[in-house]
Amino acid sequence: MDLISEIIARAKSNLQRIVLPEGTEERTLKAADQILADKVANLIILGNSVEIKKLAAEWELMNIDKAIIIDPENHPKKEEYAQLLFELRKKKGMTIEEARKLVLDPLYLGCLIVKNGDADGQLAGARNTTGNVLRPALQIIKTVPGITCVSGAMLLISKNTQYGENGVLVMGDVAVTPVPDAEQLAQIAVSTARTAKAVAGIEDPKVAMLSFSTKGSAKHENVDKVVEAFRLAKEMDPTLKIDGELQADAALVPSIGASKAPGSEIAGHANVLIVPNLEVGNIGYKIAQRLGNVDAIGPILQGIARPVNDLSRGCSIDDVYKMVAITANQAIASKNAQ
Known part of the structure; x- marks a missing residue:
């Protein structure tokens, strides 16, 4: 099914x-x-x-x-x-x-x-x-208690079943908050993991906080924001399986994840992708949709009670x-x- x-x-x-x-x-x-x-x-x-x-x-x-x-x-x-x-x-x-x-x-x-x-x-x-x-x-x-940032998640369904959860990934935010700060980005991560469970049926969400850097490979204030968001998300939900900052290939491809982020349980195995801003999310899912023949379903609003x-x-x-x-x-x- x-x-x-x-x-x-x-x-x-x-x-x-x-x-x-x-x-x-x-x-x-x-x-x-x-x-x-x-x-x-x-x-x-x-x-x-x-x-x-x-x-x-x-x-x-x-x-x-x-x-x-x-x-x-x-x-x-x-x-x-x-x-x-x-x-x-x-x-x-x-x-x-x-x-x-x-x-x-x-x-x-x-x-x-x-x-x-x-x-x-x-x-x-x-x-x-x-x-x-x-x-x-x-x-x-x-909004949901503990959440102030409403966001939108997209279901990405790929024929390449080696990625995500048998080809299913959930990406956020693709719809609402143009430039989230670190706290908002952390909330988006927690909300998107919940959506992955509730809608995509992913029982074990593995969340990657995406960036153009992996584990300090680049220095920039935008990277710092993602690293801080990762820390805050862990504070919000200590049970959440999450890692960052990770480049997209390190998040999705096991061999690259093992090379760029050795020891990470998320790198190479992510099924939830958190983008640093709305621009990246919107562009990213539409490129996947048009060039990768990925089915994109949503956005699914999250964070509302x-x-x-x-x-x-x-x-x-x-x-x-x-x-x-x-x-x-x-x-x-x-x-x-x-």
Whole structure:
């Protein structure tokens, strides 16, 4: 069974309630229909029920009636969610009138549904920017205890099974924090290792803090930052298997790892790669994707207290389907960690 099939199977075995705030968006609704048909997750779709049912009929979607449809303009819990938002944000100056307006926004409403325990995760972004998806998540759901830096991980699936975990690697951060400092980079390392377990099914994450230097082969303040991040990550999670700084070849290739970093249990065996900044992550995974025929799935947002994921506005129906299953896997892991 390939990794995506495993992720879907785990979601099916423990159904989670996933909110889709962009309920009238075509790719989202078509993916939702297939998710419901395959029983991958229980869905809460936000939008006008008449419009959603009209679109479902137009696109011949036969399973949408299996979802819970909530109209942000008119539903029984509207005032309850407004009061919740007001309580969460009143110290920041929000009034109850402002809260009542914001709960009409599906992205805010979805996060409130999750925060209130009425759903387990949210997926949006087919119509909205990353900033719009993240803002309510950070205001309402907030971050995992001990984590202040939200980041994005990418699943890299290669046909070269000698690398990573039978060809599977998880890379972070590829989506959120442009130039992390040492503390943020340490948090990204810890979060990405958790994602490797929760989503990629990697039971034994081996984390490489990547650099253009291996164990002091170059001197530079950027190298110093990676070395400091490695130290801080070990303080955050003493059980974490991690090493750095390592060049990419030293992290991935056993013979090179043994030569450049003798005695390291990570060098040559890494299955989690932490890049020093967003520029490297974005360029790196896209080169692997285009030149190395690596399947890149994500980004998967991490560091938020309950799973909230962001789609690309250029996503496909299949992307939405996979990300619902991934969000469900994160929700399962989050519950197990409590």
